[in-house]
Amino acid sequence: MIQQIFRGDGGSHEWELPEPPPWRRFAGEPLDTAPYDDDWAVSHPNEVERARAYRPGSREVEIVDLAILLRRPILITGRPGTGKSTLAYAIAHELGLGPVLRWPITSRTTLQDGLYRYDAIGRLQDANLPPEERPAAGIGQYIQLGPLGTALLPTRLPRVLLIDEIDKSDIDLPNDLLTILEEGEFPIPELQRVADRVASVPVGVDRSTRTAPVHGGTVRCSTFPIVLMTSNGERDFPPAFLRRCLQLDIPDPAPEQLAAIVEAHLGAEVLAAAQGLIDDFLKRRSTGEMATDQLLNAIFAVMSNGTADRDELAALVMRHLGTPG
Structure with missing residues (x-):
């Protein structure tokens, strides 16, 4: 195992620069x-x-x-x-x-x-x-x-x-x-x-x-x-x-990575309420190219518009990349 410096947990910490070759x-x-x-x-x-x-x-x-x-x-x-x-x-x-x-x-x-x-x-x-x-x-x-x-x-x-x-x-x-x-x-x-x-x-x-x-x-x-x-x-x-x-x-983020990303951006409460959208995103991604920020945008849009049609709003945001409007 090489010395761990970068953790990727979103925090910051003290570290020492190792000697170069x-x-x-x-x-x-x-x-x-x-x-x-x-x-x-x-x-x-x-x-x-x-x-x-x-x-x-x-x-x-x-x-x-x-x-x-x-x-x-x-x-x-x-x-x-x-x-x-x-x-x-x-x-x-x-x-x-x-x-x-x-x-x-x-x-x-x-x-x-x-x-x-x-x-x-x-x-x-x-x-x-x-x-x-x-x-x-x-x-x-x-x-x-x-x-x-x-x-x-x-x-x-x-x-x-x-x-x-x-x-x-x-x-x-x-x-x-x-x-x-x-x-x-x-x-x-x-x-x-x-x-x-x-x-x-x-x-x-x-x-x-x-x-x-x-x-x-x-x-x-x-x-x-x-x-x-x-x-x-x-x-x-x-x-x-x-x-x-x-x-x-x-690679594309695995389901557990997607959950961690949503929680980091929007919080645990939103993550719990957005599981259906995450499942929908994963299903759509299996049939065409999609980006993680589409999921985040869809969740934010749905959570910010409680009276809107959830499925219709999500479908507008979570389109396959390259699909004509």
């Missing part, structure tokens, strides 16, 4: 403060709710612990609505790792989109202002780290990075990620050009109003982030990419 040690010097706002949980209560009510199976818990130990990304497959993305929020909440850094992928996404953005036009416009109107800050104010770039900052504890729907990317992105995920660092050429004059430059970070220093023009992690990449199984990935990942397929 020798080949997954990184040289970044840890930052003095975490590069995210302290009130993120207050400003994003929906994320905390998603995390608190998520109930993973034992296989998911085991893979997460293994990924933390080995410092390897997880490639998660499964049907829509099985909780692939929500797992990231559950990990961040339970282990106190700050807001999830989410990088949604489309067919136009490039590696650069995840690393950083450089506002060259803004810098040029400011340079043309009269001297008395020019911003006092340096080049760092024109650089904003993306979700992947922020995840690779040298924090003492790992950040959680969600690369959502990576199977929608163009054919090159998975291979482009290999070097970054193996080396745990990347250069920012705009900062490297001034590194001999300015050793440390504060830059903007994803999902925060704070800045973080970049030394020598290179972002270099000290602890590899917890990286979850979701896929709907719409494409195959190259072997070189797959061998660097732990693979997890999340």
Whole structure:
């Protein structure tokens, strides 16, 4: 049995980061403060709710612990609505790792989109202002780290990075990620050009109003982030990419998991009153694709409309995915 860190029970607890394998040690010097706002949980209560009510199976818990130990990304497959993305929020909440850094992928996404953005036009416009109107800050104010770039900052504890729907990317992105995920660092050429004059430059970070220093023009992690990449199984990935990942397929929640999810979201009293809807959902799911949030929506709608036709209301919400309206 590997050391259990992630429990998946919706709570939060103290934990210790295990030592990494020798080949997954990184040289970044840890930052003095975490590069995210302290009130993120207050400003994003929906994320905390998603995390608190998520109930993973034992296989998911085991893979997460293994990924933390080995410092390897997880490639998660499964049907829509099985909780692939929500797992990231559950990990961040339970282990106190700050807001999830989410990088949604489309067919136009490039590696650069995840690393950083450089506002060259803004810098040029400011340079043309009269001297008395020019911003006092340096080049760092024109650089904003993306979700992947922020995840690779040298924090003492790992950040959680969600690369959502990576199977929608163009054919090159998975291979482009290999070097970054193996080396745990990347250069920012705009900062490297001034590194001999300015050793440390504060830059903007994803999902925060704070800045973080970049030394020598290179972002270099000290602890590899917890990286979850979701896929709907719409494409195959190259072997070189797959061998660097732990693979997890999340099945549809079993009846006992569904009951736990309903109770976590809506309470034990609602669970007891909603057993008929759960049975109906399971019957419908056996004949077509359905998502767990359809069940939650159906229960909430029925419980909030006591005078409505229960069966008709549930049928409106619990339709097979892909069924025309």
